[in-house]
Amino acid sequence: MTLALHGGTPVRSTPWPTWPPPLDAAQRELVTGVLESGLWGATQGGRVVADLTAAFARTSGVPYGIAVGNATLGLFAALKGLGVGRGDEVIIPAYTFVASATAVLLAGAVPVIVDVDPGDLHLSPQAVGQAVTGRTAAVMPVHLAGSAADMDPLNALAARHGLAVVEDAAQAHGATYQGRPVGGLGDAGVYSFQASKAMTAGEGGLIVCRDEAAHEAIWSVCNLGRRLGGQWYGHPSVGWNLRLTEIQAALLLPWLDRLDDEIDRRNAFCDALERELAHLPDAGAVTLVPQPPGTTRDSRHLLMLRVNAPVDRDLLLAAMAAEGVPIDAGYPPLGTMSALTAEGARAEPCPASEAAARSVVWVRQSMLMDDPARAADIAEALAKVLAFRP
Incomplete structure (x- = not known):
C-alpha cells in the first residue's frame, strides 16, 4: 500500500472538528x-x-x-x-x-x-x-x-x-x-x-x-x-x-x-481508539500512555500515544499528516533547552523524559471531539505508516 506521502490515497480526506468550536x-x-x-x-x-x-x-x-x-x-x-x-x-x-x-x-x-x-x-x-x-x-x-x-x-x-x-x-x-x-x-x-x-x-x-x-x-x-x-x-x-x-x-x-459533556465525548473517542489500536496487525505497536494512580476523571485535553514499534520519527509525523491524520511530536525535555539553563535553571538527569521525547506522540483535542467511530481513521493511518518499508 503506497503512503499518501508518496502519492497514494490518504486514509482520511474529510476535515477534523475545529477548535475552538462555534459560539453557542x-x-x-x-x-x-x-x-x-x-x-x-x-x-x-x-x-x-x-x-x-x-x-x-x-x-x-x-x-x-x-x-x-x-x-x-x-x-x-x-x-x-x-x-x-x-x-x-x-x-x-x-x-x-x-x-x-x-x-x-x-x-x-x-x-x-x-x-x-x-x-x-x-x-x-x-x-x-x-x-x-x-x-x-x-x-x-x-x-x-x-x-x-x-x-x-x-x-x-x-x-x-x-x-x-x-x-x-x-x-x-x-x-x-x-x-x-x-x-x-x-x-x-x-x-x-x-x-x-x-x-x-x-x-x-x-x-x-x-x-x-x-x-x-x-x-x-x-x-x-x-x-x-x-x-x-x-x-x-x-x-x-x-x-x-x-x-x-x-x-x-x-x-x-457544557464542559462535562465535552469531556465525556473525548473520553468516548479515546476508548474507541484504544480498542482500535489493540487490533493493529502488530499488537502493542502503539499504546495509550496510562493514567497516573488516582486519576478518576481524565479531561483528555490531549491523547498521548507511545509508539513502541521501530519507526523514523520524522517520517511518522510527515506520513501521518499526509494521510489526513496529523499528530504532534510532543515536548522536548526542558533540561535540553539552553535558554532555560542559561537563565539559571538546573536540570537533573531525566532519562524517562528523554525517552518520551523519542517515542510519545499526541492526538490533538479537536480530533478527540469527532465521532468515536472515526477513531478507526487514526488506527488505520498508524497501521499503514508502521507497515511501510523503504
Whole structure:
C-alpha cells in the first residue's frame, strides 16, 4: 500500500472538528451583553469576571478564584503570593510546556527540572524527593494532557519539607484525582484559557486556592499591590496588572455548563481508539500512555500515544499528516533547552523524559471531539505508516 506521502490515497480526506468550536447561544448572548454595556474591563463594575471566578472556584472545590491574563502569569502570581522569590528553588517536571519553567524564572526563583514517571509521564515523587535542598520553596506538579498527577505522595512530601504546592492545571479543566477536582489539591492551582485549551477565550487564566490569606496575597500580586478592600491608590506591596477582561469571561462562563459533556465525548473517542489500536496487525505497536494512580476523571485535553514499534520519527509525523491524520511530536525535555539553563535553571538527569521525547506522540483535542467511530481513521493511518518499508 503506497503512503499518501508518496502519492497514494490518504486514509482520511474529510476535515477534523475545529477548535475552538462555534459560539453557542449562551456565549453569544453574554458576550453581546458585555459589549453593549461598555463595561469591558474587570474594574468597571461588571459582574462576569466575578461570576466566572466564583463558579470556577466551586468546580475546583475551593472558595477562592482570581482570573488573570494567562496561565503563565497565573503560575508566576501564585508563586509570588505564596512567598517564592529570588534564590528559592521550585521543582518542576521535565516533560511539560516551557511556561512551567519561565513562570518560575519570572518570580526570580530557580527552576529545578526533574524526571517524570516512565509510565505515565507525570512528575515523579521519587525524583522530587531526591532534588529537595535547603533552598527548595515549592513543587509544581503538572496535570499533563488532562490527567491528574499523583497528588497524595507529592503533597505528603511537600508537607514534610515545608514546601508550597502550585498545581499547573493548564490542561486539566474538569479532571479529578480520587474523586476530587484538580487545582484545589495544593496551595494554589492554575488553569489556562489559551486558544488550544478545553475552555478558551483566546488567552486567559485562572488561579484557585483554598486559604484566605493565600488568596489575598495572590490577589494583591495580580492587582498592582493593592489590598482587598483597601484604597484604590493604596499599594502596600509591589504587584502587577494581570487581570482578565469581562469580554473574555463572557466567553468562558457559559462553557462550564457544557464542559462535562465535552469531556465525556473525548473520553468516548479515546476508548474507541484504544480498542482500535489493540487490533493493529502488530499488537502493542502503539499504546495509550496510562493514567497516573488516582486519576478518576481524565479531561483528555490531549491523547498521548507511545509508539513502541521501530519507526523514523520524522517520517511518522510527515506520513501521518499526509494521510489526513496529523499528530504532534510532543515536548522536548526542558533540561535540553539552553535558554532555560542559561537563565539559571538546573536540570537533573531525566532519562524517562528523554525517552518520551523519542517515542510519545499526541492526538490533538479537536480530533478527540469527532465521532468515536472515526477513531478507526487514526488506527488505520498508524497501521499503514508502521507497515511501510523503504
